[in-house]
Amino acid sequence: MAAIAIEPAGVRHIRRHAHLVRxxxxxxxxxxxxxxxxxxxxxxxxxxxxxISLFLPGDYCEAQWLLTGxxxxxxxxxxxxxxxxxxxxRIRADLAHGAPGILEVLNAIARTLKNHETWIxxxxxxxxxxxxxALLVDLFERMELTGxxxxxxxxxxxxxxxxxxxxxxxxxxxxxxLQILRGERVIALTAGRLELLDPAELRRMCGPACQ
Amino acid sequence: MAAIAIEPAGVRHIRRHAHLVRxxxxxxxxxxxxxxxxxxxxxxxxxxxxxISLFLPGDYCEAQWLLTGxxxxxxxxxxxxxxxxxxxxRIRADLAHGAPGILEVLNAIARTLKNHETWIxxxxxxxxxxxxxALLVDLFERMELTGxxxxxxxxxxxxxxxxxxxxxxxxxxxxxxLQILRGERVIALTAGRLELLDPAELRRMCGPACQ
DNA sequence: CGTTTGTTTGAAATAACTCAACGGGAGTGG
DNA sequence: CCACTCCCGTTGAGTTATTTCAAACAAACG
Numbered sequence: 001m002a003a004i005a006i007e008p009a010g011v012r013h014i015r016r017h018a019h020l021v022r023x024x025x026x027x028x029x030x031x032x033x034x035x036x037x038x039x040x041x042x043x044x045x046x047x048x049x050x051x052i053s054l055f056l057p058g059d060y061c062e063a064q065w066l067l068t069g070x071x072x073x074x075x076x077x078x079x080x081x082x083x084x085x086x087x088x089x090r091i092r093a094d095l096a097h098g099a100p101g102i103l104e105v106l107n108a109i110a111r112t113l114k115n116h117e118t119w120i121x122x123x124x125x126x127x128x129x130x131x132x133x134a135l136l137v138d139l140f141e142r143m144e145l146t147g148x149x150x151x152x153x154x155x156x157x158x159x160x161x162x163x164x165x166x167x168x169x170x171x172x173x174x175x176x177x178l179q180i181l182r183g184e185r186v187i188a189l190t191a192g193r194l195e196l197l198d199p200a201e202l203r204r205m206c207g208p209a210c211q
Numbered sequence: 212m213a214a215i216a217i218e219p220a221g222v223r224h225i226r227r228h229a230h231l232v233r234x235x236x237x238x239x240x241x242x243x244x245x246x247x248x249x250x251x252x253x254x255x256x257x258x259x260x261x262x263i264s265l266f267l268p269g270d271y272c273e274a275q276w277l278l279t280g281x282x283x284x285x286x287x288x289x290x291x292x293x294x295x296x297x298x299x300x301r302i303r304a305d306l307a308h309g310a311p312g313i314l315e316v317l318n319a320i321a322r323t324l325k326n327h328e329t330w331i332x333x334x335x336x337x338x339x340x341x342x343x344x345a346l347l348v349d350l351f352e353r354m355e356l357t358g359x360x361x362x363x364x365x366x367x368x369x370x371x372x373x374x375x376x377x378x379x380x381x382x383x384x385x386x387x388x389l390q391i392l393r394g395e396r397v398i399a400l401t402a403g404r405l406e407l408l409d410p411a412e413l414r415r416m417c418g419p420a421c422q
Numbered sequence: 423c424g425t426t427t428g429t430t431t432g433a434a435a436t437a438a439c440t441c442a443a444c445g446g447g448a449g450t451g452g
Numbered sequence: 453c454c455a456c457t458c459c460c461g462t463t464g465a466g467t468t469a470t471t472t473c474a475a476a477c478a479a480a481c482g
Contacts, residue, residue, distance in 0.1 A: 072328060113275050116331060117253075120263050125259040125260070167335070179462085209253075
C-alpha cells in the first residue's frame with residue numbers, strides 16, 4: 001500500500017491510554033497509525049463501554065472525517081502508538097482534481113462500512129464464542145497483511161476486558177470463552193501474543209458466516 | 212431536502228418481499244426510496260437473519276455504492292415499495308466538478324456510518340428492551356422528518372419478526388418486550404401503526420445512551 | 423373457505439451476567 | 453530493595469435475560 005503523496009508533518013507518539021481524539025471534536029486532519037493499536041469507543045454514563053472500531057498499524061482512523069470533519073466518538077490508544085497526520089484540506093484538493101492517492105482514503109471509508117456491517121451481524125446474531133473467534137481471525141488476518149505474522153504467531157495487545165468490549169460481552173465471560181479455546185488447543189494466548197494452533201478449527205468456530 | 216438535479220428514469224414499483232438488490236450484485240445506479248420500507252440484511256446458512264439497515268421514504272439505499280459500485284448484502288422490500296434510480300456515472304461527474312447536489316449523497320454516506328456506529332453500541336451493550344425502545348424512537352423520528360407523523364402516530368409496517376431481526380433477539384422475545392411496553396401504556400402498536408402514548412418514558416427506556 | 427402469515431402464551435433449557443474473592447505481575451514510591 | 457498498589461487474569465456460586473420448542477389463535481389472502 002503506497003503512502004499518500006503528502007509530506008507528513010512527521011511521526012507523533014502517544015502513550016497507552018492517552019486520547020488521540022475526544023468526543024465531538026472537530027478536526028482538520030486524518031490520522032494514520034504507524035505503530036501500536038488504538039480504538040474508537042462509546043462510554044455510557046453507567047459505565048458500559050462498547051468498542052466500535054480497532055485501528056492497527058497502517059489503518060486510517062476514521063477516514064469518514066473527510067466527509068464530516070467531526071469525530072462522533074473518542075479514540076484512545078490501547079498501546080503506545082505512533083501515527084502520522086494528513087491535512088484534510090490537502091486530501092480534499094486531491095479529491096477535486098482526481099489525484100490517485102485519494103482512492104486510498106475512499107477505500108478506507110468503504111472498508112469501514114463493510115467492517116461495521118460485519119460487526120452488526122456478529123453482535124446481533126452470533127454467540128459469544130463465535131464472536132470471539134471471528135475477532136481473533138479478523139485481527140490475525142489484518143496483522144498478516146502488514147507482515148506481523150511469523151509462524152502463526154502475531155502480537156495481540158488487547159486485554160480480556162478490551163476483547164469483551166469489542167464483542168459485547170462481560171470480561172468474565174470473555175475469560176471463560178478463551179479458556180475453552182485454549183483447552184481445545186485451538187489457540188495459545190499469552191504475554192501479548194496470539195498463536196493459532198488450529199486455524200481451520202478456529203475458522204469453523206466462527207459459525208456459518210465465514211462461508 | 213431537495214432532489215438531486217438528475218432527471219430520474221421514472222418511479223419504479225416493486226412488491227413486498229421482492230428484491231431490490233441481490234447479494235454481491237454490481238450496480239451502475241443508486242436507489243432512493245419514494246414510498247414504502249426496505250431493508251438490507253444478512254441471511255446465514257443456518258437461517259439466522261440480521262437486518263443491517265432500514266430504508267424509509269426519502270432514504271438512499273446504500274449510498275456507499277458511489278465508492279465501490281458493489282452491494283455487499285441484499286436489499287428486500289418490507290412493504291410494496293416505489294423508488295427512483297440515479298445513475299452513478301452522473302453523480303461521479305457532479306462530484307468531479309463539485310455540483311451541489313452531490314453533498315446530499317455524501318451526507319447520506321456519513322449518516323449511514325453514524326447509524327451503524329449507533330447500532331454497534333446498541334447491539335453490543337443494550338438490553339433487549341432498550342434496543343426495541345431505541346428502534347421505535349429512531350423510526351418515529353425518521354417518519355417525523357418526512358411528515359408522516361400525525362398526533363403522535365405513524366405507520367409501522369414491520370412485523371415482530373422484522374423487529375427481532377433488527378435488534379438481534381428472537382421473535383418470541385420481541386413479542387414479550389412489546390407486551391410490556393403496551394402494558395405500561397408507553398406505546399400502542401396495532402394494524403401497522405405505532406402510537407407513542409408516553410414519548411418521554413419511551414426515551415428514558417432507551418437507556419443512558421440517549422443522553 | 424381453506425391456507426398462510428403473524429401474534430400470543432406457557433414451560434423448560436441455556437447462555438451470559440453479577441458479585442466476590444484470590445493470585446500474580448508490573449510499576450511506584452519510600 | 454522492600455512494600456504497596458493497581459491492573460490483569462482466573463475461578464466459583466447464584467441469578468437473570470433470553471432462547472427454544474410447542475401449541476393455539478387471529479388476521480389477511482386468494
